[in-house]
Amino acid sequence: MIKFALPALALVVAAPAVAQTQVAPLSFERDGIRYEANVITADNGVTRITGKELGSGRTFDLKLVNGKVSGRYDHTDVRYDAPTARID
DSSP: OHHHHHHHHHHHHOSOOOSSEEEEEEEEEETTEEEEEEEEEOTTSEEEEEEEETTTOOEEEEEEETTEEEEEETTEEEEEEOOSOOOO
């Protein structure tokens, strides 16, 4: 299940970095799982995505830097290439 959820998060935020900005809370559903997240993009090119699955309460804290995602998802270290497409 994690392999499907994590790319969905990166798709939502795979955009160029801008000045330090906190994006309004993000809420979406993928494969029947609902998520809530906060996205903070810094002017140094680092995007941080923090949030949780609404049903299970599993949390995530991810960083997107130079097309790579790393961090923790439900107490598990993760690292993968970010997808290049974006979901609007």
